[in-house]
Structure formats: C-alpha cells, structure tokens
Amino acid sequence: MGQPLFEIRDLVRRHNVIVKSSNYALYGDISRRVMTLVASEVPDSAIYSIDEIFIDLDNMSINHDQWARDLKAKILRETGIPVGIGISTTKTLAKIANRLAKKSFKADGVLMLKDQKWIDLALERTEAGDVWGVGRKFAQKLASIGITTALQLRDIPDQAARQMMTVGGLKTVRELRGICCSDLDDSPAQRETVCVSRSFSKEIDDREMLKEALLSFAGRACAKLRRLELVACRLQLFILSNRFRSDRPQFSKGCELTLTPASNDTRQICKHVGENIGRIWQNGLQIKKAGILLLDLCRPEDAPRDLFSGSCRTENPLMQALDQLEVRFGKETVMTGRLARRSGPDWFMTTDNRSPNYTTRWQDIPTVR
DNA sequence: TCTGGGGTCCTAGGACCC
DNA sequence: TCTGGGGTCCTAGGACCC
Numbered sequence: 001m002g003q004p005l006f007e008i009r010d011l012v013r014r015h016n017v018i019v020k021s022s023n024y025a026l027y028g029d030i031s032r033r034v035m036t037l038v039a040s041e042v043p044d045s046a047i048y049s050i051d052e053i054f055i056d057l058d059n060m061s062i063n064h065d066q067w068a069r070d071l072k073a074k075i076l077r078e079t080g081i082p083v084g085i086g087i088s089t090t091k092t093l094a095k096i097a098n099r100l101a102k103k104s105f106k107a108d109g110v111l112m113l114k115d116q117k118w119i120d121l122a123l124e125r126t127e128a129g130d131v132w133g134v135g136r137k138f139a140q141k142l143a144s145i146g147i148t149t150a151l152q153l154r155d156i157p158d159q160a161a162r163q164m165m166t167v168g169g170l171k172t173v174r175e176l177r178g179i180c181c182s183d184l185d186d187s188p189a190q191r192e193t194v195c196v197s198r199s200f201s202k203e204i205d206d207r208e209m210l211k212e213a214l215l216s217f218a219g220r221a222c223a224k225l226r227r228l229e230l231v232a233c234r235l236q237l238f239i240l241s242n243r244f245r246s247d248r249p250q251f252s253k254g255c256e257l258t259l260t261p262a263s264n265d266t267r268q269i270c271k272h273v274g275e276n277i278g279r280i281w282q283n284g285l286q287i288k289k290a291g292i293l294l295l296d297l298c299r300p301e302d303a304p305r306d307l308f309s310g311s312c313r314t315e316n317p318l319m320q321a322l323d324q325l326e327v328r329f330g331k332e333t334v335m336t337g338r339l340a341r342r343s344g345p346d347w348f349m350t351t352d353n354r355s356p357n358y359t360t361r362w363q364d365i366p367t368v369r
Numbered sequence: 370t371c372t373g374g375g376g377t378c379c380t381a382g383g384a385c386c387c
Numbered sequence: 388t389c390t391g392g393g394g395t396c397c398t399a400g401g402a403c404c405c
Contacts, residue, residue, distance in 0.1 A: 006389040049387045135385050
C-alpha cells in the first residue's frame with residue numbers, strides 16, 4: 001500500500017502484474033450500487049467510507065451469521081462485488097472481525113466475534129497497529145513500551161491510553177473491551193472543508209504557471225461546493241516543496257482570507273486567488289504541490305451577512321449553467337477568462353492505465369456481442 | 370512600586386482515517 | 388527519473404476579553 005510504482009518495476013514485469021490508475025468516478029458508482037443494496041436490507045445503517053458501511057443488528061432477531069452469509073451472496077449476485085462482513089459489539093471490534101473474515105479461509109468472508117474467548121484470541125492475533133485508530137506513530141509509541149498486540153492494548157490502564165493517544169485513543173481501548181464509545185453514525189452533519197490540491201509532475205518555478213494551476217483548482221473546488229449546496233466563508237492557498245528532496249530546503253507557505261460575502265462563485269474565488277497569489281509566491285521556490293482550501297462552509301441562508309454588501313447569493317444562474325454544461329459536455333468545457341488556455345497542462349500528473357468509466361460514461365460502457 | 374484569575378477564540382501542527 | 392488526495396479531530400499556545 002502506498003508504494004511508488006518505480007520501486008517495484010521488477011516485480012511488476014516478472015509477474016505480469018496489471019497496473020491501474022485510480023478512477024474515482026467508477027469506484028463511486030460501484031460503491032453507490034453496493035451501499036444502496038445493503039441499506040435496503042436493514043433498518044439502520046451508516047456509510048463510513050467508499051467501501052465500508054456499518055449496520056445496526058440490535059433490533060434484528062435473526063441468526064446473524066446465516067443472515068450475513070445470505071447478504072454477502074446477494075451483493076455478489078447483484079453487483080459482482082465480493083465483500084467481507086464482521087460482526088461484534090463495538091465498531092472497533094467489528095472492524096477486527098472484518099479483517100479476520102477476509103483473511104481466514106474458514107470464516108469465508110463472514111466472522112462474528114461474540115464469545116469473550118474468541119475475542120481474546122482475535123485480539124491476540126491482531127497487531128496493535130492494525131487496530132482502527134492506531135496509526136504508525138501511535139504504534140511506534142506503544143511498541144516502545146512493549147505493547148504490540150491488540151490484546152495488550154486492550155489491557156493498558158485508561159490513564160496510559162489517554163496520555164499516549166489522547167481521548168481518541170482512550171475510546172479505542174474501551175471499544176476493544178466491548179464498551180461502545182461511538183454512535184452508528186458519528187460523521188459530522190455537514191462538510192467543514194473542501195480541498196483541491198495536486199502534486200506536479202515536476203517542480204514549478206513560474207508564477208503564471210502556479211496561478212494557472214490554482215485557478216483551475218479553484219474552479220474544481222467551487223463546483224464541489226455548489227454540488228454540496230454550500231458556500232465558503234474563508235479561503236486558503238498553499239504551496240509545498242518536494243518532501244523527497246532532502247538536498248533542498250523545505251518550505252510550506254500559505255495564506256488565508258475571509259470571503260465577504262461568503263461564496264461558491266468561481267468568478268469570485270478566482271478573483272481572490274489572483275489577488276492573493278503574491279502573498280505565497282516567492283522567486284526561486286521549487287514548488288512541488290499546491291492547493292486551495294475552502295473553509296468555514298455553511299448553507300447560503302446561514303452565511304454571515306455583510307453590513308454593506310448584503311447577503312450571500314442563493315441563486316446563481318450563470319454558475320448553474322456552467323455546472324449543467326459540465327454534466328453534458330465534460331469537465332472544464334467552459335472556464336473563466338482568467339483560465340483562457342487549456343494548457344494540456346505540462347504540470348499535471350499522468351494517469352496512464354486508467355480503467356474505463358464502465359458505468360458512468362456512454363463511450364465506456366462495455367459492449368456484449 | 371506593586372502586576373490576578375478565569376474565561377473564550379483562533380491557529381498551527383500533528384495525529385488519525387479511507 | 389519516478390514518490391497521492393481529501394478529510395476530521397485533538398491539543399498547546401497565544402491573543403484577547405472582563
């Protein structure tokens with residue numbers, strides 16, 4: 001996971017490994033199909049990520065194991081996607097059950113952790129770093145005091161958990177003990193930020209090029225915001241050096257501004273980008289990555305009002321037209337004049353080997369003869 | 370010349386997740 | 388030579404208030 005392709009070229013060649021660039025339009029559509037199916041089978045569920053969903057089985061008096069196997073078979077039959085199902089008393093334990101369900105030949109994709117004896121065994125066979133909420137740094141910290149398994153982690157004193165991994169870590173430890181510390185759905189009610197950023201294929205040291213990139217990111221970010229039907233009250237621009245070049249000085253520069261009135265209008269945001277680029281630009285910097293963050297998001301009707309310029313617009317026919325054109329003719333069919341040139345941008349990362357959009361693009365739908 | 374106590378808010382940085 | 392992107396949460400510390 002996360003290993004650069006160039007480091008494993010030999011392996012790829014030797015075993016004829018197929019290489020695919022990520023295609024989120026495809027993954028998103030397949031995800032939607034699976035999630036819709038699952039949600040229709042249960043009274044209460046919460047989508048956690050593109051490939052995970054939590055289900056509440058509390059009010060379902062059934063044979064959970066058999067039910068899960070039937071569901072798994074149904075998902076495979078109707079979407080073609082194989083899934084794993086883990087069942088337990090807390091989310092953290094259910095995630096562990098899920099991992100083992102996929103790994104164990106005997107479990108065959110479905111595993112229930114209910115009896116304490118089996119929970120203990122499962123925790124003993126799970127590395128501390130594989131527990132949900134324990135990342136690389138915490139795993140290192142834990143290892144330094146001799147904690148390497150999930151079972152050992154479960155049994156550390158509350159105070160130690162709190163001290164080493166803050167309140168989130170304490171929650172994790174309690175969940176390992178079977179004490180529920182999270183609701184079925186504890187995702188925030190509303191998105192708080194939208195970010196569009198990219199690494200460049202090679203470092204940029206040209207101001208116009210940086211500006212072009214940021215303006216294009218701004219367009220994407222505003223389109224996202226409009227899809228969410230939100231506006232931003234604050235804007236941040238940032239640039240970063242190449243973190244892999246230890247021979248060069250590292251930098252990370254950013255600037256922030258308040259948007260008055262709050263907005264999701266590409267023209268407004270682009271104007272701000274143009275006016276503020278000087279605050280992060282500096283001659284001689286080798287910029288590897290840049291991005292735009294839209295913060296303090298809220299619904300247009302909740303946006304703070306400015307005493308002089310009035311409230312934030314809720315209707316924006318021009319932007320609506322722009323969005324419709326994108327749906328019909330593809331991304332960046334129409335752009336602001338500031339971004340007149342579709343640069344065929346030489347700063348873009350390549351995405352060779354991308355899977356076709358089998359389910360979301362007319363031209364890519366497979367033909368069966 | 371002496372110089373408190375109790376708050377909130379904001380931001381940067383670091384951890385985590387997928 | 389090549390090294391991802393987009394999120395949330397927590398904490399410490401500083402600025403500010405009365």
